[in-house]
Amino acid sequence: MNKRQARLFAIGSTVVASLAFLGLTIDSHRQFPKLTNAQNITPAVTHGKDVWHKNNCINCHTLFGEGAYYAPDLTKIAQHRGAAYLQAYLKDPSKFYDEQRHRRLMPKQDMTDVEIADLVSFLDWVSKVDNQGWPPRPILVTGSGIGPMGAPRPIEGTAGSAPLPGAATPAGDKSPIALGEIVFKTSTPACAACHSLVPGAQMAGPSLAGVATRAQQTIGSADYKGQAKDATTYLHESIVQPSAHTVAGAMYSASGVSFMPATYGKDLTPEQIDQLVAYLATFK
Known part of the structure; x- marks a missing residue:
């Protein structure tokens, strides 16, 4: 290739790349309203975003993986925890943790009830943005670390694919217990996103280690x-x-209403619920 051909190739490549970039940009902007649920941006959501910035939440947390990495990403926190839990948590985070055990906690922001409600509305809107599955959730915990906002703090490589302790479930096993373990890990929201199976590892929900024995008691x-x-x-x-x-007095409910979603009876089939019960019954 001579100099003239190389120059023409460079110019042509630049034009093609520029056109492709322009086309992708136009297509992205065309899809933004649908992908971001723009129709659901209410005054409460907008005010909640202002509360987010006013309290410098981004100094510790991330949204869509962007921000500081001291505390967990909160992109899907509204789906994983629910509005009731988030409102109680934001009102007084100290009630959800033992500071001596869990080290530094999220500071109390002294927000008004309106600010808290609108911040939760903002986080709920964020959680429904189509982010193509990023960041991946849930983070499974096999230790006792707990991060701010009740999200699990990964411990030495346990995030993501770490196996959970419990009943042995050989590959291909179709027993109710094995199928129940699958439900535990993959239901929406996943049970594993809020419950640990390790004794003493409290997350948004209590540890389920020994849950069958406690149930009988x-x-x-x-x-x-x-x-x-x-x-x-x-x-x-x-x-x-x-x-x-x-x-x-437990941190998992308020005024007699549990923070756990009450939708599993509709979202899971009776067979899946029975399988989940069979799996949990093995933790004695």
Whole structure:
């Protein structure tokens, strides 16, 4: 290739690349309203964004992977935790942690109820933006670290694909227990996003280590408010009616309403719920 051919090739390549970039840019802007749920940007969402910036949340947290990395990415936090949990947490984060055990906590921002509600609306809007599955969730925890906003803090490479302790489930096993483990990890939202299976590793929900034994103890307690008669039906009740029994003073409910989503009874089939119960019943 002589100099003239090389120059023409460079010019042609630049033109083609520029046209491709321009076309992709135009196509991206064409899709932005749909991908970002622009129709759902209410005054509350806009004000919530202002609250986010006013309190410098980005100095510790990230959205869509952008921001500081001291604390967890909050892109999908509204889906993983729910509005009730986030509102209670933002009102007083200290109630959700033991500072001596979990080291530095998220500071109390002293926001008004309106600011908190609108910030949650903003995070809810963010969680529904089509971000093509990034950042990946859930982060599975096999240790006791807990990060701000109730999200798990990964411990030495345990994020993502780390196996969870529990009943052995050989590859290809189609037993109810094995299928229940799959439901535990892949339901929406995933149980593993809020519950650890490690003793003492409290996340947005309590550790489920020993949950079958605790279930039997709970239904035998005078304080039990539900309708279950044994550990299995208690586990079933806890999944489909999480507010049937709550523990006063615990950080997982407020005013008798559990922070756990009450949608699993509709989102999971009866067979999936039975499989999940069979899996959880192995943790004694």
